[in-house]
Amino acid sequence: MSDQQEHQAAFDLGAYLRRIGWEGGRRADLATLRGVHLAHALSFPFENLDAVSGTAPSLAPGDLMAKLVRSRRGGYCYEQNTLLRLALEALGFTVSGLAGRVVLGTGSPESRPRTHMMLRVEVPGEPRPYLADVGFGAVGALLTPMPLVLGAESEGGGRRHRLTRLPHEGPLELWLLEAHDPRTAEWTGQYAFTLEPYTGQDFQVFNWYVATHPRSPFTRRPYLQRTTPDRHLSLDGTRFVQTGADGTVTEREITDEEEVRRLVGEEFGITVPEGIALLG
Template sequence: MSVDLDKYFARIGWDGERAPTPATLRSLQHAHLLAVPFENIDVVVGTVPSLDVGDLEAKIVRGGRGGYCFEHNTLFAAVLERLGFGVARHTGRVRIGARPGEIRPRTHLVLAVRVPGTDGPRLLVDVGFGSVDALLEPLPMIPGLTRDGRGRRHRLVLEEPEETDGPVPVWVLQVRSGDGWRELVSFTLDPAPAPDINLANWYVATHPRSPFRRLFVQRTLPAGHLALDGTRLTRTAHDGTVTVEEVDGERGVREVLEAEFGIVPPPGVRPRRED
């Protein structure tokens, strides 16, 4: 099943030119991020999210929900392919919070996009990272190139291949933080077929030590960022000012999800999943 473009564009409030151009890609990525929150509610209530495009359309487009990286980027890839972009899917390792030398499993999905009819480099696109440091615009896949995008500065660097990743180089997405660079995610350009993506999705949703077993919701705002981690609500303004407040219990969490994130959650949503 292919995604219904009319319904998707209505969901994200986008009415641009439906042509596979750099401008279309850039505006689509930003519109998606502003409209669709990052959330793991299905995992919290004990469900493995489906990556079937029809199911994603029902949940995110018609149901007004969000999702996590596999859902966001699977849906966005389907939209881009309908428009004529070339899209390759690659799995990556989240490096935020990793210990030096720690090799995490491939639990993230990124997209490498080609604009037809151009000789430019592939573009890294990721609408499923969710954090305050996430990419808001496509990033040319040129090692060392620094790109400012809507107030955030990113670059890609190449590392020598690690034994775990085989003979191919490792790309690392970094964000400018203070006087230095902070690593967000690493990935290689070997293809990630659907069975591998589905396996990673199942692992993230079911593993006892998965960080997504607790409620984690994020939203990109026109002038900032909003994050709900359990019962902790963090607001980050465009100037970097951060305010934190505690949400009062399950009822308070549901109210915040509806009022702040635009999500009407299903029954059984608790700040932390109970086993």
């Protein structure tokens, strides 16, 4: 049995679709891709609690099923996009992994390593592949996939995105995903990437580094995100931020361990495992 066959054997498509509440079609078409992507994005919170505890989360299909599907936890990009890839391949799509440099918060893509995982999805009957990504922990994250076309703009789940290209010195074109900010009417870069495919072994290395390196921001403080149909929630250390669909932002500081654990349970739907101290 090949690695892919073993992975699919450990993955339960029915349980996954029940977890995200998807009752639509199971054909490998654009409607299914869009529907499953959005349902996933609205069902799983982004969270780094394993990394906060000093553990690199497993990317094995059985472990992803146990954590995200059966235990109703969340995860970060490697977990969530690996899980989505398993689902899409089970539905009949052809999927490959992509790696990007997060540019949000910096003016130079070269200042950060390629640590973000995304997916390139081939849709039968469609002339262009699609960019899919359910694991970007930011208010500008994709909620629905978008065609990999220069200058393409898409709107899904109330968010707008476009793809442009950046100057580059390498042999491969450098793409940039931008999100539209409704407060300023400006476009903000999210991450830069090439179309070079990356394998599961590549993401295993990235995952270990991000979850265990002492300089990784994910090892220093809790970082959680959740998107609902009418708002986006973020917990970055002690800072809790709510962003409305119109871009309205409210925030407050939380400095009590009991209060932050209660908030994580009520707002993000996660029961914090014993032994993990959120506030140090």
